[in-house]
Amino acid sequence: AMTELRKYATTASNTVDGRNVEICANIGNASDAGNSMKFGPNGVGLFRTEFLYMGKSNWPSEDEQFEEYKKVAELMQDKATIIRTLDIGGDKELSYIDFGKEENPFLGWRAMRMCLDKTDVLKTQFRAILRASAYGKLMIMYPMIINVTEVKRANALLEEVKASLKAENLPFDEAIQVGIMIETPAAAVTADSLIKYVDFFSIGTNDLTQYTLAVDRGNEKIADLYTPYHPAVLRLIKMVVDASHKAGKWTGMCGELAGEANLTKLLIGIGLDELSMTASSILSVRKNVVNIHYEEAKKLAQKALNMETAEAVLALMNE
Ligand code: PEP
Ligand code: MG
Numbered sequence: 001a002m003t004e005l006r007k008y009a010t011t012a013s014n015t016v017d018g019r020n021v022e023i024c025a026n027i028g029n030a031s032d033a034g035n036s037m038k039f040g041p042n043g044v045g046l047f048r049t050e051f052l053y054m055g056k057s058n059w060p061s062e063d064e065q066f067e068e069y070k071k072v073a074e075l076m077q078d079k080a081t082i083i084r085t086l087d088i089g090g091d092k093e094l095s096y097i098d099f100g101k102e103e104n105p106f107l108g109w110r111a112m113r114m115c116l117d118k119t120d121v122l123k124t125q126f127r128a129i130l131r132a133s134a135y136g137k138l139m140i141m142y143p144m145i146i147n148v149t150e151v152k153r154a155n156a157l158l159e160e161v162k163a164s165l166k167a168e169n170l171p172f173d174e175a176i177q178v179g180i181m182i183e184t185p186a187a188a189v190t191a192d193s194l195i196k197y198v199d200f201f202s203i204g205t206n207d208l209t210q211y212t213l214a215v216d217r218g219n220e221k222i223a224d225l226y227t228p229y230h231p232a233v234l235r236l237i238k239m240v241v242d243a244s245h246k247a248g249k250w251t252g253m254c255g256e257l258a259g260e261a262n263l264t265k266l267l268i269g270i271g272l273d274e275l276s277m278t279a280s281s282i283l284s285v286r287k288n289v290v291n292i293h294y295e296e297a298k299k300l301a302q303k304a305l306n307m308e309t310a311e312a313v314l315a316l317m318n319e
Pocket of ligand 1: 046048087183203204205206207208254255256
């Protein structure tokens with residue numbers, strides 16, 4: 001099957017009627033990026049940097065991070081890599097930071113919430129990413145955003161770091177794109193406001209599903225309720241894509257849903273511009289892209305968005 005699919009590592013990622021949809025890789029470190037190359041990703045849609053922080057006894061230094069980001073930037077050459085800033089908390093802990101006892105860690109002190117309290121941690125990461133941006137095409141993405149204020153505060157810190165790099169005469173990409181993950185219903189519903197402060201969105205369907213349905217993504221007992229096919233999740237995704245396009249910007253998806261090959265047509269029909277996934281899914285998803293008619297996909301999406309249940313959506317997808 002791999003040999004039959006291999007040609008899709010090099011084909012243009014365009015639908016039959018010429019709509020470009022980038023098919024990218026999710027990675028956790030530079031070695032993942034290297035391993036993804038054989039599948040011909042159009043870029044890295046999600047670099048989960050928390051793995052550089054986990055399994056250590058102290059914060060990774062600026063240089064340590066810089067070296068890892070630079071490796072990825074150089075590997076990907078002119079293709080973009082979206083580096084997500086530290087997304088810790090929830091079920092992901094660090095031995096060298098005290099989260100205290102939290103009743104609901106997934107609703108607690110995590111990701112950008114923590115980073116905006118520990119601004120030195122965030123600024124160190126920004127410095128490392130910006131310095132590495134001189135070696136390739138990097139983008140920055142903030143996780144777990146719920147409001148405009150968080151974005152403005154993070155952007156202000158980023159500008160501070162840019163100014164100090166300039167003062168030190170250190171090179172970086174001054175036009176680096178900044179985006180946010182849309183993984184809370186609050187962010188999805190206010191996407192039209194949030195888009196004013198960023199260049200792009202990437203939809204994190206793993207958390208968006210959990211928070212929209214109030215279903216813990218890791219709880220086996222309610223696993224049957226955890227479904228991104230729920231029309232509520234699909235309609236939120238549609239709102240986000242439309243808000244970004246209205247502002248002349250773009251939206252990708254980096255949750256697990258993006259890599260589900262039986263959904264490619266629906267996701268393209270909803271209007272997603274980029275899909276990022278486990279590298280081993282890239283070939284089969286790109287094969288779908290080149291066989292899809294965008295105009296037909298839009299009609300399918302309209303049907304799916306009007307369904308009453310996740311089961312009905314799934315049945316439509318398998319028709
Ligand atoms: C998501 O929530 O969909 C996502 C991509 O982030 P993570 O799985 O790392 O929480
Ligand atoms: Mg997430």
